[in-house]
Each structure stands twice: as C-alpha cells, then as structure tokens.
Amino acid sequence: MIKKHQPLRRFPDYKSSIVRSPENEPLLINFSNSEITGPLFNKNILNENDNNLILNFSKNGEKALGQEIFVHGFVKDENGNPLKDVLIEIWQANAGGKYRHQNDPSNTKLDENFGGCGRFITSSDGYYIFKTIEPGAYPYPNRGIEWRPKHIHFSLFGSMFLQRLITQMYFEGDPLIKSCPMVNSIPDINARKLLVGKLDLSKTDKEKILGYRFDIILRGKQQTYFENKIEGS
C-alpha cells in the first residue's frame, strides 16, 4: 500500500525513521465516525496578534530580528473547494536557526523578542496569513551532521480527523531542499514541490515585506483502500 505522494514511514536516509516506523503494514479499514468527525476551533480562541510572530512574543513592542516575511495561501480540499475554519498552528526556529526549546542543543543565541509560534483560523474562502521572520537553517545529527533547509512547521485541523495534517513549508530556491532526507522520503518527485513556498511579490503590503505563497490541500473521504485495489488489480 503506497501513496506515492505521501512520505514513506521508513526511509533509512532519515536515520531516526528506522526505529520509529512499524515493521508491519498498517491495517486498512473503513473509516467510521471517529474519522469523519473532529474537534472544531472557534475564532474566539485567537488573540489579535497570534498570527504575527514578529510581535506576538515581543518585549516592550520591539520586533523579532530577521528578514520579515509574510506567508499566506489557501487551504482547500482535493477538489479545490476552499476550507474555512481550519485551525493552522505554525512553529519555527529564529533567524539564527535556533528554537525556543529546552532540548535544542544549538549554542546560537535566542532572540528575546521571538517565541516562534503562531495560530490562525482560515476565513470563509480558505485564506490564511502569517507575518514572521525567515527562519535560519540549522544542523542536526543524522548521517553525521546534516543541515535542515529553512522551514516552517505547519499543523492543520480540518473538520474531521481524516484531514489532520502536520507538514513543513520550505522556501523556494533553498539549495538545502534537494538533499533533505525528510523531503526525499516522498517518492513522488512532483509532490515534493508542493511543500515549497513560492516567492510572492504580488501582494502590495503597506509594510512592504517579502511574501511567500503556500497553498495546502487536505484529503477528503476517499479511501486509500479503494484507490489501491483498483491500481493493484
């Protein structure tokens, strides 16, 4: 059972996947109520600045350091219909590639005005927008020390658990993308491109900050099972 546009669970080039992936194939079952329902999040959980990472952790109104960017796009289903009320949570390293996290071993400095997380809920046309700074690339142990391409982690809740997604957005033109084992764990080369935010100079923002466009597609109720049956027989 392979969905070629989704990453392999076991991809030895990404070393920690070797001991963190099951040895048996997952059991394909029909989804039931628990998959076609899910938690909904109301806009009243949001503060005004939750989607502005330049300011949402600020001390005394000072901005986070780094190249200011906005990241925006639409969340849609597989048929291209906009998905409203999708909760998006993002998290990222600071401009120097360091996370505000006790387990980040990097000795790069923290930015006292940068927390590194944000939230937003899509509007009726599926639109979302974050303001943030461009994260730095950072080294991590894999096959020796390797470098993660610059990325922002994205977590999304659609209207049912089937649509739950955690992914990462990379930045157009980053030369580290093509050697990243996490990206390369996706067998379909074209699908890898879907994770790359595209430079977007179209939006005239009064603050004139650099834009990236990243659209996200959440799956629908079509079953992996049936697609597979048909392909295989």
Next chain:
Amino acid sequence: MVKIKNFIDTPSQTAGPFLHIGCTPSITGINIFKDELGSTPFKNISLNEEINIKGKIYDGNNDPIIDAMIETWQCDENGKYFNYQGFSRRVTDFKTGEYQLKTIRPGNQINENGTISPSYILFWIVARGMNRPLITRMYFDENEIKSDVMFKNLSIQDRLKTLIPYTEDKKNFVFDIHLQGKKETIFFEF
C-alpha cells in the same frame, strides 16, 4: 467508485523534536495564547466517571520516545461525537517518556449503517522520525473486538491484544504502544 480528484493532498512531514513550541507552547515557557488546546478532553469530569490512562511509546530499540505528541479523539458515554469536546493533546515526558490522560470511558459507537462498534479512543501520534502520523485505537475489551465485524476475518487475531490496555480496576489503565517487535501495536490507515 473512484471520484476524480483535481489535487493530491499535501504531503505530511515529521513534526520534529520541537513540536511543543507550536502545539503545547507552555511546556517551552511560551505563554502567549489564550489557552492550550486539548488540555482536557471534557470539562468537569466527575470522580465517578473519571478514568486514567497512562503509558509509553516504545521505539524499535525498546526505548521510550520522549518527544512524541499524542492526540486523542473520542465520543461521550452515549457514543456521540461532538465538535467541542472529546479532543485531547498529550506529550510524552522529556525524561521518562510517559504520557497521562484523564478522561471518561466512551460509549459504544453507533455507526451510520446502524451497527455498533465496541468503545475505543483514537490515538494519533507524531514525533521526530515519523514522516507520517501513526494512528491506533485503544479498545477496552478484547472479547468485544474479537467478535466485531471489522476484525473478525482478519489474520491478525493474535495481535488484537495490542489494542487493549492493562487494568486491574477498570479505572486506571496502562496503554503502551510498541512501534516494532513481537508486541508491535496494530496501526490503522483509512
């Protein structure tokens, strides 16, 4: 029947070891949001109905995973799913790898076709090293699932016990999840 899809769904990527910043920020000392999502699946759980679940997620070396996040999703005691309750978010302890969940025992689930499923809690697991989430279910009664139509004719009868927690009192449950080896938990795909 396969419907034509115009787009493929965006590929998953690992949540990485620092998922707490975005998902449970207070653990990393970030307290900028109004509330932490999924801190309890139900408000005001009475002592009477409360159950406690704890456990660890073991990797292929049999080491507990200390940087995982588990989201749980369940119906209420009558088998009904709601939009604003039944969801929880738990992370495994940085030192011990243990997760803990206080919730209520869900009722039997009534399916669209009228059949009834034994009660369970959905577990959705992400961590560093997992390119895609792992999905499993904690059921409560092994005999119940052995006779359930979904599992009846499958060749994995001997592994069904991996979906059942250990309990002595039906109030405190230990549900360990094994990613590999003889005790490998059954994971689902839809």
